[in-house]
Amino acid sequence: MAVATNVSRFEGVKMAPPDPILGVSEAFKADTDDLKLNLGVGAYRTEDLRPYVLNVVKKAENMMLEKGENKEYLPIEGLAAFIKATVELLLGADNDVTKQGRVATVQGLSGTGSLRLGAAFIQRYFPGTQVLISSPTWGNHKNIFNDAGVPWSEYRYYDSKTVGLDFEGMLADIKAAPSGSFVLLHGCAHNPTGIDPTPDQWEKIADVIQEKNHTTFFDVAYQGFASGSLDEDASSVRLFVARGMEVFVAQSYSKNLGLYAERIGAINVVCSSSEVANRVKSQLKRLARPMYSNPPVHGAQIVANVVGNPVLFDEWKSEMELMSGRIKGVRQRLYANLSAKDKSGKDWSFVLRQIGMFSFTGLNKAQSENMSSKWHIYMTKDGRISLAGLSLSKCEYLADAIIDSYYNVS
Numbered sequence: 001m002a003v004a005t006n007v008s009r010f011e012g013v014k015m016a017p018p019d020p021i022l023g024v025s026e027a028f029k030a031d032t033d034d035l036k037l038n039l040g041v042g043a044y045r046t047e048d049l050r051p052y053v054l055n056v057v058k059k060a061e062n063m064m065l066e067k068g069e070n071k072e073y074l075p076i077e078g079l080a081a082f083i084k085a086t087v088e089l090l091l092g093a094d095n096d097v098t099k100q101g102r103v104a105t106v107q108g109l110s111g112t113g114s115l116r117l118g119a120a121f122i123q124r125y126f127p128g129t130q131v132l133i134s135s136p137t138w139g140n141h142k143n144i145f146n147d148a149g150v151p152w153s154e155y156r157y158y159d160s161k162t163v164g165l166d167f168e169g170m171l172a173d174i175k176a177a178p179s180g181s182f183v184l185l186h187g188c189a190h191n192p193t194g195i196d197p198t199p200d201q202w203e204k205i206a207d208v209i210q211e212k213n214h215t216t217f218f219d220v221a222y223q224g225f226a227s228g229s230l231d232e233d234a235s236s237v238r239l240f241v242a243r244g245m246e247v248f249v250a251q252s253y254s255k256n257l258g259l260y261a262e263r264i265g266a267i268n269v270v271c272s273s274s275e276v277a278n279r280v281k282s283q284l285k286r287l288a289r290p291m292y293s294n295p296p297v298h299g300a301q302i303v304a305n306v307v308g309n310p311v312l313f314d315e316w317k318s319e320m321e322l323m324s325g326r327i328k329g330v331r332q333r334l335y336a337n338l339s340a341k342d343k344s345g346k347d348w349s350f351v352l353r354q355i356g357m358f359s360f361t362g363l364n365k366a367q368s369e370n371m372s373s374k375w376h377i378y379m380t381k382d383g384r385i386s387l388a389g390l391s392l393s394k395c396e397y398l399a400d401a402i403i404d405s406y407y408n409v410s
Contacts, residue, residue, distance in 0.1 A: 078107020085307035104281035111252030119148035189226035189356025192384035262299030337399035
């Protein structure tokens, strides 16, 4: 007879550390102070700091109810109407590569899942090839490539002295990488810094990548949400495609349509011909099948209805302008408060030069911890704050906290 034992088979399983981004929200929820602010997770909030469901999303969902949409399995590649809409949104309906069928697109589980699918493709068909990732970058990028078994290294991006782009360092590191590497670039609104290359700098980055025969992997998480213009925020990707370069692009609709929980996105691979695109798509589907079989339908139908309906599409663009405009207003107010309160003459204008949802404050880990322990302001330990979680009325309080942490914590 077997003897019961108290020893678990999982004794060797250690407690994992809290997620550096999602863990911030857990700490925020545990805080009971009335002044607390959650500036960690990049999720849009209204001026009264409540979650926002876009009006066009509500209308699209009503359309789905009226049509009596079913819940049958989607094909592995996803909803056809969604795929058409997402490619045209990214590259433009009149783009030659779109017309020629040179884009292999598979609906993915938002940006994270789409990046993961692209990483699995790289691991299978380019084993041992490294991916260059910006320093710093979004906290999950390295996890994704690590778990896919893809080696990576970093290229310089952030210059702490100027609180700006280390453009020369970036170019030098991309140029020094082994020929044929993959280069992960943020299409717009770089996370976490909010610092983007200028149009001229994008051209020079493309020059070096072509010269080294690298392949670009764009992460496009904020199209339309960064500047308020879908076309402007896709200009970096379109520049590379116009040069005839083959590129990977991971897309997400979490931010620009507020579909955070729907996990809706896509992996696109722009190829040299339609024949190559068909082969690439077949293998992306093959990779997706054992991962999650096929993608969810609800968010895909929302995107297809919004992008495919001219009235809703125009309304969506207006709502994106309102959301990005609110963040620009908060950014301006925070800069004004910092400048008014800081009597040292420090230049805080980098807050205005950054773009999108985030601001990279320049605070170090100890200073960021002071923000939460003393001021009840929760942020990532690299000094990133989400301006989408800030209201105009809280800007002065945030400025006081930043100035105290910057000058009084070593």
